[in-house]
Amino acid sequence: MSTAILDSAPTGVLELRGIHQLYGTGDAQVHALRGIDLSVAAGEYLAIMGPSGSGKSTLMNLLGCLDVASSGKYSLAGHDVNEMDEKALARVRNKEIGFIFQSFNLVNRMTAVANAELPLVYGGVRRLERRQRALEALEMVNLSHRADHLPQALSGGQQQRVAIARALVTNPTLLLADEPTGNLDSESTHEILAIFDQLAAAGRTIVIITHEEEVAARAHRVLSISDGLIVSDRTNPRRTLR
Amino acid sequence: MRLIDILQSALRGVTSNKLRSVLTLLGVLIGVASVILLMAVGNGSAAKIRAAITSLGTNTITVRANGGSSTTGSSAITLAVSKQLEAAGLGHVTNVVPQATTSLTVSSAGASEDAISIIGTSADYFTVSTATVASGSAFTADDVASAAKVAVIGSTLATELFPSASALGQSISIDGTPFTVVGILATQSSVGFTDPNTEVIAPISRIQRSYTGFGAVSSLLVQAKDSDSVTAAEGEVTVELNQLLGVSSTAATSASASGSGRTSGLASQVSATSPFTVTDQSSLLQTQAESADSFTALLAAVAAISLLVGGIGVTNVMLVTVTERTREIGIRKALGATRGAILGQFLAEAATLTLVGGILGVIIALVLAQYPFNGTQPVVIGYSIPLALGVSVAIGVFFGVYPAARAAGMRPIQALRSI
Ligand SMILES: Nc1ncnc2c1ncn2[C@@H]1O[C@H](COP(=O)(O)OP(=O)(O)OP(=O)(O)O)[C@@H](O)[C@H]1O
Ligand SMILES: [Mg+2]
Numbered sequence: 001m002s003t004a005i006l007d008s009a010p011t012g013v014l015e016l017r018g019i020h021q022l023y024g025t026g027d028a029q030v031h032a033l034r035g036i037d038l039s040v041a042a043g044e045y046l047a048i049m050g051p052s053g054s055g056k057s058t059l060m061n062l063l064g065c066l067d068v069a070s071s072g073k074y075s076l077a078g079h080d081v082n083e084m085d086e087k088a089l090a091r092v093r094n095k096e097i098g099f100i101f102q103s104f105n106l107v108n109r110m111t112a113v114a115n116a117e118l119p120l121v122y123g124g125v126r127r128l129e130r131r132q133r134a135l136e137a138l139e140m141v142n143l144s145h146r147a148d149h150l151p152q153a154l155s156g157g158q159q160q161r162v163a164i165a166r167a168l169v170t171n172p173t174l175l176l177a178d179e180p181t182g183n184l185d186s187e188s189t190h191e192i193l194a195i196f197d198q199l200a201a202a203g204r205t206i207v208i209i210t211h212e213e214e215v216a217a218r219a220h221r222v223l224s225i226s227d228g229l230i231v232s233d234r235t236n237p238r239r240t241l242r
Numbered sequence: 243m244r245l246i247d248i249l250q251s252a253l254r255g256v257t258s259n260k261l262r263s264v265l266t267l268l269g270v271l272i273g274v275a276s277v278i279l280l281m282a283v284g285n286g287s288a289a290k291i292r293a294a295i296t297s298l299g300t301n302t303i304t305v306r307a308n309g310g311s312s313t314t315g316s317s318a319i320t321l322a323v324s325k326q327l328e329a330a331g332l333g334h335v336t337n338v339v340p341q342a343t344t345s346l347t348v349s350s351a352g353a354s355e356d357a358i359s360i361i362g363t364s365a366d367y368f369t370v371s372t373a374t375v376a377s378g379s380a381f382t383a384d385d386v387a388s389a390a391k392v393a394v395i396g397s398t399l400a401t402e403l404f405p406s407a408s409a410l411g412q413s414i415s416i417d418g419t420p421f422t423v424v425g426i427l428a429t430q431s432s433v434g435f436t437d438p439n440t441e442v443i444a445p446i447s448r449i450q451r452s453y454t455g456f457g458a459v460s461s462l463l464v465q466a467k468d469s470d471s472v473t474a475a476e477g478e479v480t481v482e483l484n485q486l487l488g489v490s491s492t493a494a495t496s497a498s499a500s501g502s503g504r505t506s507g508l509a510s511q512v513s514a515t516s517p518f519t520v521t522d523q524s525s526l527l528q529t530q531a532e533s534a535d536s537f538t539a540l541l542a543a544v545a546a547i548s549l550l551v552g553g554i555g556v557t558n559v560m561l562v563t564v565t566e567r568t569r570e571i572g573i574r575k576a577l578g579a580t581r582g583a584i585l586g587q588f589l590a591e592a593a594t595l596t597l598v599g600g601i602l603g604v605i606i607a608l609v610l611a612q613y614p615f616n617g618t619q620p621v622v623i624g625y626s627i628p629l630a631l632g633v634s635v636a637i638g639v640f641f642g643v644y645p646a647a648r649a650a651g652m653r654p655i656q657a658l659r660s661i
Binding site for chain 2: 061064066067068086087090091093094095099101105106107109110118119121122123124126127166170
């Protein structure tokens with residue numbers, strides 16, 4: 001572990017310094033992130049807002065270790081992500097992070113419970129325990145009665161709940177959700193936000209991207225991004241980190 | 243990721259897309275089966291010729307009289323010439339057997355067979371040729387001396403003439419003259435055009451007296467000391483016969499000179515002026531065996547092409563699958579799958595498909611090889627099984643794993659975005 005990280009204060013679960021992300025080359029080059037400095041403390045519930053194309057998903061993919069920044073420093077729970085090898089990154093994705101995608105990203109030919117089990121398969125958990133924990137996770141999102149359905153037999157809201165169950169099944173310290181309610185009706189949105197509230201109350205660190213004020217209103221802290229830069233960072237007076 | 247989970251997800255991959263699996267399986271199956279079968283057919287025909295060579299005996303030489311006026315002139319090969327040749331004490335020759343052949347009607351009390359080949363020969367015939375007496379006994383030198391009316395007949399002829407009882411001791415009529423059957427030959431494999439199992443073999447003295455006359459004999463069967471001295475024996479026989487028959491020395495020289503060209507595949511020593519031809523049949527068959535071997539090689543090439551085509555089919559299916567499933571690879575990576583786990587899954591999948599297809603192909607080939615193909619019994623070549631299996635599995639596994647390896651090496655977000 002480098003001393004620079006230990007020296008940098010304040011130390012959060014997520015520490016980003018001077019993050020730039022460039023896509024493409026030449027005339028087609030897009031500067032998606034232009035210098036992001038961000039610190040997220042343990043147990044914080046953070047909402048990221050901003051217009052379409054402002055770089056929210058780009059940032060989220062970096063946080064989830066699904067992509068690598070062009071430049072800048074990112075450390076996760078004190079570990080420099082740039083210095084992690086392929087195996088270590090896979091471990092972090094598996095054990096530390098639960099990622100919820102805007103487009104669900106379920107494996108279509110696997111049942112709800114098999115999808116929810118998938119992270120445990122890569123975590124080397126035994127079959128019986130795996131099934132048990134996946135069912136518990138589905139129970140949490142009120143979907144145990146659909147455990148043996150394939151994704152195409154589920155509604156959008158139900159699919160997103162399977163994806164949430166999958167993100168929760170490993171008990172990750174960090175939950176990242178990219179517009180989890182973007183495709184859902186208001187009822188499903190409420191159900192899912194209620195789950196997030198519970199998780200936040202239980203002390204999980206949550207980062208959520210949203211376009212909806214209603215969703216952002218539940219977070220402890222709201223970040224606004226525009227054109228690859230953080231333009232505002234305010235704490236929610238009604239809901240603060242205890 | 244645990245091994246059992248890798249296998250289970252591979253099995254799920256195989257069963258979840260049945261059409262793809264069946265196509266892959268078929269490609270491998272057909273490739274493997276055709277390689278093994280085609281090589282077996284080629285090998286079978288070569289084996290048939292090799293069997294014919296050994297049944298002929300590898301150390302016999304045939305001296306055939308060239309037709310025309312010489313058969314009656316001073317240069318005819320008569321029984322006397324045959325005896326002189328044997329008495330000459332040639333170093334590489336152990337036996338000289340004269341053969342006077344004709345073709346006649348042979349009948350028993352109940353049956354009659356036309357155009358049966360009758361061989362008049364000496365008692366040594368049974369030691370020189372590969373014909374063996376299965377029941378009864380061969381005729382003796384005494385029988386030959388006394389021109390006895392005895393005959394040894396082929397097994398097929400024996401059952402044709404005497405369908406209900408043993409032919410042994412029975413009387414047969416050759417063109418009206420009665421002969422006693424003293425022996426029946428063991429069944430032999432057929433070489434060339436005549437079926438050795440329908441022949442009649444009798445003392446040459448009797449055949450000459452009753453049918454062919456005492457002039458030239460048809461051929462001499464010369465036994466060389468061993469298969470290595472066949473060439474030397476050919477030379478000796480040529481020189482000695484030229485001398486005995488008073489053929490000019492130039493003709494004799496040219497005949498024996500061409501005799502040294504045995505390895506070139508040219509089995510006969512033919513000279514325009516020579517009254518006889520020395521034939522080494524085993525070398526003739528050798529060239530046949532060589533052409534059978536090249537036939538096998540040709541079939542193997544055809545088989546290799548079919549294996550390749552099958553392999554391309556498998557490759558195609560695998561490539562499409564992996565492209566289709568790159569997104570799935572992205573999802574799995576995002577959930578914490580390592581490169582190794584992804585590779586393991588695709589490797590197990592490809593290996594399962596190609597191995598099952600390959601083993602089915604082997605089984606089908608082994609079953610089909612039980613049945614003769616175009617008159618030839620296929621003989622499976624042992625190494626063709628691991629060869630065909632190995633190549634097809636290698637192709638399937640390589641093209642199943644290689645694109646997956648590429649996808650597994652991507653960042654999760656790249657794989658997720660790819661479709
Ligand atoms: N793989 C890529 N290649 C090239 N450009 C990209 C790529 N991914 C994103 N971009 C660009 O980067 C910018 C930021 O994209 P990003 O997906 O982060 O936006 P966003 O804020 O999530 O938008 P939305 O609210 O519509 O989801 C956009 O201009 C986009 O075109
Ligand atoms: Mg986005």
